[in-house]
Amino acid sequence: MKYIDEFRDKGLARRLAETIAAEAHPGRDYRLMEFCGGHTHAIFRYGVQHLMPPNLRFIHGPGCPVCVLPMARIDHAIALATQHDVTLCTYGDLMRVPASERKSLLKAKADGADIRMIYSTQDVLRIARENPERQVVFFAIGFETTTPPTAVAVKTARAEGLTNFSVFCNHVLTPSALQTILSTAGPDGVQLDGILGPSHVSTLIGSRPYRFVAEQFGVPVVIAGFEPLDVMQSALMLVRQLNEERCEVENQYTRAVSEEGNRKAQALIEEVFRIRPEFEWRGLGFLPNSALALADAYADLDAEERFPVEIAPAKEIKGCECPAILRGVKTPTECKLFGNPCTPDNPMGSCMVSSEGACAAYWSYGRFREPAQSLRIPAVSG
């Protein structure tokens, strides 16, 4: 594939690996948090960690929207579909995320709820147009990247007078998650030396919003693309900043990210959404100013306003270490549930569901590197 294979070139990868190995000082650690699940996925899918020197470790961050969604929001979505008999539309990743009482959207669908998997917000609008007698709710989720399409859908619905369309809004904001991770970092929290910053999010918000990471917390940032060579080059840029005792926000992903970001998309987001005073994140707790709801002018399209639901407090799975894994404090293999009983076929926590989740990536791509006992590989029958 042209324009993609170039970023997956084996020869360049080997040369970059040699440069990193030569420049990394053997006497120190390079603990680099990749913020996004997209990075985590690339690191595992292409075996990037395997190409790094042993003192350079990737720590997996919270940038997987499915993973940070608290169980209460899935419970809420199931209640929307069951208590109000709406058609609930959502991206495929969310279908298997565990809810309270071992439920999930997939199980609710099997029990008769009208839940549909869609690929884009345009699909939701089409379903609403084709089924005027049904109330159609879009379960909107994601970081800044997926927010503009939701905004466009909201504006389209308003323009067309689609009264049976509404949005259950779960869009969250990257900088507040970074702020929380860094303010709890240290001996009791995660220990990190540098951050591979979000790439697609940054195409929207630009590189400027990360300045506080370098200025307040003294941690260097490199905004990193999602292809494996992007990740490796960004790791090299962080190694150089650390070696030279620089602490800056650098941009590796210059082919898509500017300092300002996409102003048109920013204006759209500002028009359609408002910032929630606080929002719960799995693993990080209730964070102030960390998520979006529909702006007052569009409140009539807000499914939370239109369809009040009653839900019991969420019941987290005992022993699930997703919260600590999302903060980078624990690795997936340190969770007692990892591999038995928690696997991608039977996920107990959200990090085992999405291919961007750290646990799913460990399980699917990396577990052969670990000794078998510590992995609790289920007994093989037959």
Add this chain to the structure above:
Amino acid sequence: MTSDRRFPVRLDLRKGAVDMSHGSGGRAMAQLIGELFQRYLDHELLTLGNDQALFTPPPGRLVMSTDGHVISPLFFPGGDIGSLSVHGTINDVAMSGARPLYLAAGFILEEGFPLGDLARIVESMAQAANAAGVPVVTGDTKVVERGKGDGVFITTTGIGVVPEGILISGDRAEPGDVILVSGSMGDHGVAILSKRENLGFETEIRSDSAALHELVAAMIAAVPDIHCLRDPTRGGLATTLNELAHQSGVGMQIREDAIPVRPEVAAACELLGLDPLYVANEGKLIAICPPDQAVRLLDAMQAHPLGMESAIIGEVVEDPHRFVQMETGFGGSRIVDWLAGEQLPRIC
């Protein structure tokens, strides 16, 4: 077709639709069978009109296989549910090394399904069966109320006879054996997906749906000691290799660079976040054979029109965990795990 005096008015294949009487066992069902199924699937054992087909099997070991088809959409680039239901079962029979002999077909029709579409499907089934030389010799039709089915579901069953001296089974892979595939991976799944709502690609990707028994016959003629054969349908290459590794109690080591994937399929998968190794095929097979036979087998496969793009993709290794591992095109390595969940529902 001679006119039947029981049915003065012919079935309306242009505007007519299936109704409940077509599954009643009465006159309307007899007319549907006569004017549609027997007309296209014209074989003496079928047109005789019995509820079973009577034949004498040739000497040797018989194999039998059955496969239900629920694909959506019913018509797709490179095939339809009719041809797929013939190819799918022929391939399941052929993966034992057998020569397929006969097929049986069961139809579940939904009330309101257009008779014209049904005729297209049955005609396509007949063409596929004729081309393969494996006739449909008995069948069954049921009708369910509107909303209780999705147009048409077809179950086909096949029997075949295995040549003497051939023992092909998923538990026979041994460390050192070589793994081959007969062509590019993921074509069928991406063709189906691209036809589903709202995923129009500019390049038309065609399903690879095909009957593989003649390719298999050429392969066992060249290398009688093939250890395993399997067609990587649902779950794709990755899942099928895991099944074989599990059944044989071995590990597998494959090379990403060696696995054939069409550029348009790779691009579609990239766009949709799919991995072509997990996407279904309907006209490809995986073969595992002793190392000293691998080149001979590869030559035989490449000499057949359905195996021209065959490739050696890896080896069987010892591994108590029965993992399938892959050297990535990037130079790293990783596990290729079973498919988790459902990547694409209703693919065959």
